[in-house]
Amino acid sequence: MSKQGFSGMRPSFNTGKELIMCTVYSKKGKFIPLGTLQDVDIELPYGEKYSDTIRPGYRFSLNVGSRVIGQGVVEKYS
Numbered sequence: 001m002s003k004q005g006f007s008g009m010r011p012s013f014n015t016g017k018e019l020i021m022c023t024v025y026s027k028k029g030k031f032i033p034l035g036t037l038q039d040v041d042i043e044l045p046y047g048e049k050y051s052d053t054i055r056p057g058y059r060f061s062l063n064v065g066s067r068v069i070g071q072g073v074v075e076k077y078s
Helices: none
Strands: 013-014 019-021 023-026 040-043 057-066 067-071
Touching: none
Parallel strands: none
Antiparallel strands: 013 019, 013 057, 023 040, 057 067
16 A cells, blocks of 8 residues: 555455455544554455354455455454
């Protein structure tokens, strides 16, 4: 990503098998600076559909098109 991210951005949550549109919410403010570790909330539409797949410890990436803009590990899924 050539620009910093922002709270409310809508990348795709990559499960390795499919891309799911999501919304990312920063816990530290409006912007997500490049190259930083962040604790964020990610909202998935129809999240209950993925409750068997996405569990604490699940590794994922965030994509915009084919570009990976972030990676993470699920800490809590609710």
